[in-house]
Amino acid sequence: MADYRQMWKDLGMDLELHDQLCEVLPTAFGDVYLSQEDRPESMDYYNFVVSEIHGVRPAELIESQKKGGKVFGTFCVFVPDEIIFAADAIATGLCGGSQFWVPGGEKVLPTNTCPLIKASVGARLEKTCPFFRIADMFVGETTCDGKKKAWEILAEDVPIHVMDMPQMKRQKDLDAWTNEISIFKNKVEEFTGNEVTSEKLSQAIKLINDKRRALKRLYEFRKNENLPISGKDVLLISQIAFYDDPTRFASMTNKLCDELDERVKNNISVFTAGTKRIMLTGTPMAIPNWKLHHIVETSGGAVVVEETCTGTRYFENLVDETKTIIDEQIEALTDRYMKINCACFTPNTGRIDDILRLAKEYNVDGIIDVNLKFCNLYDTEGYFVERALKEAGIPVLGIETDYTDQDAEQLRTRVGAFIEMLSNK
């Protein structure tokens, strides 16, 4: 990695603690990623982005700040990036996916908080992640209870705007979300000093749609019987999508897809015949959480689709690009975003429909319903998910896990047995 120590120092980071993180990441990445055989060459770009994860992109963000640009840090796929980019600002995802940050979060949060929240709070308060230092403003949402209260704690340390997210999807709730996006727009305009005009918003809508199209194109390859790319690699790409420059991300991902087109023509698969096709559904997997994918893909399975916020929920459905008046554009945003089916909503039957549809589209052999420990919402909803799958005759395995490695062997047994079970069917 190039030398970014001065930059990290200027960001007020805890260098000593951060060094520990820098030490473990490359090993973890090597074990999980570089050990894979026959990876597409175009993965080099993403390898590079990860190897310089706390360097290259942070440096770009700082560069834009020097020119007067603002950076917004977000934690949920409901927050419309379009508004941020339309104000010539940059949005970057901030969800923490490493156990490294959890103890820092536990200093202020109850132990029975989900690791995603603990890691995110820890990363900020312990000053060990440049992205959490760089963001000028954090954008929270009133999704789950854990997050709601965490914003109050973070607000003591960093400016934060909280979007009031509806908990149901009636017309009055959709209207409320439209209103909330308008409020957000005003806030962003005020904070950046830039007006969000309808032209700018049009461009931003196109920009983010292009990113979604690239991801969709990538996911299409996973519907093939011969899988030209591993699930782990796609997960990594999805994770990077949250903080990379959207234009560059879309173009690099399209380039990768061109390579995958060739692979498909030549019937190349990165898995041996008979590998079981697995869908993961449940809570998000923030970078560098590669745990379950790694276990599945080293136990005779291939992850072919994720019905998660770091999967299909992130890119499915586009925002209508034909609107030219601000109010209509904002309504178009509401239309698209309110199609995301998160367990924060009641009822959330749309998610079950999505899972059943994706199971067909990706021709899955079995589904793993994975929940982060202490995520009450997804855990409770698991009851309906697993019941619906049983009714549909799709084998399902429920798993609860966190960011530690303590349960790795237990998980290996469960996942291994699940895949053996699918093989004997």
Place this chain on the structure above:
Amino acid sequence: MYNVGIDIGSTAAKAVIMSEDKKEIIHKLLMPTGWSSKETADMVLNWMNERGVNTENSNITATGYGRVSVPYANKVITEITCHGKGALFLNGGDCAIIDIGGQDTKIISIENGVVSNFLMNDKCSAGTGRFLEIMANTLGVSLSEIFNLAEQGEEISISSICTVFAESEVISLIGKGCSKNDIACGVVSSIANKVVNLCGKHNSRSESYFLTGGFCDSEYMCRKLSQKLKKPVVTNQLARYAGAIGASLLA
């Protein structure tokens, strides 16, 4: 060719040498796992060699949590699949298996001769052999004694679901002068209740249960479980070898 199944569990290692036609168990071994699964695996190999069985004249499958520590195995299969196969062999037909292991408890449904679904308890020792071991220690009795005591006792409820808390609860019950029999009965019931909850969650279609693992000697445990589940629970003397038997059948 012999068929060998080696099940290295968290507390005990089991091995079975099965005849070529996979119908007859020729030898079986039960020993504590000890600290190192690797050493245990070496000892199993010695035991095989003493009986004229070696890596040349046998197919070997390893299972259990130490399954990756058996370098001479030809196949590695999870204990869930092996338990299913082994219990099917012993029971002679489809059933739901309750396996109370040293570290985890699992319920496995067998339909049409194959595993159709399974459920494992969470990372928690309540409802496992480990729980009983700790409680027997606290009561100052051996594992076999605790069942005998329990049989003569009246059930008192032990409400803590966490092993650590349950231990202090048992200590305070002893302090209060409750009879050992009643406490033992409470301890065994607490495990049974946890297992029954797991069965409820698993929701097997099967009409009967088959108990495998270390508790299979206890007729009392079977009766207790059967009362609570309102379905027959049967077992077999060889049921603690179910994993190893299954592994040998899959070798």
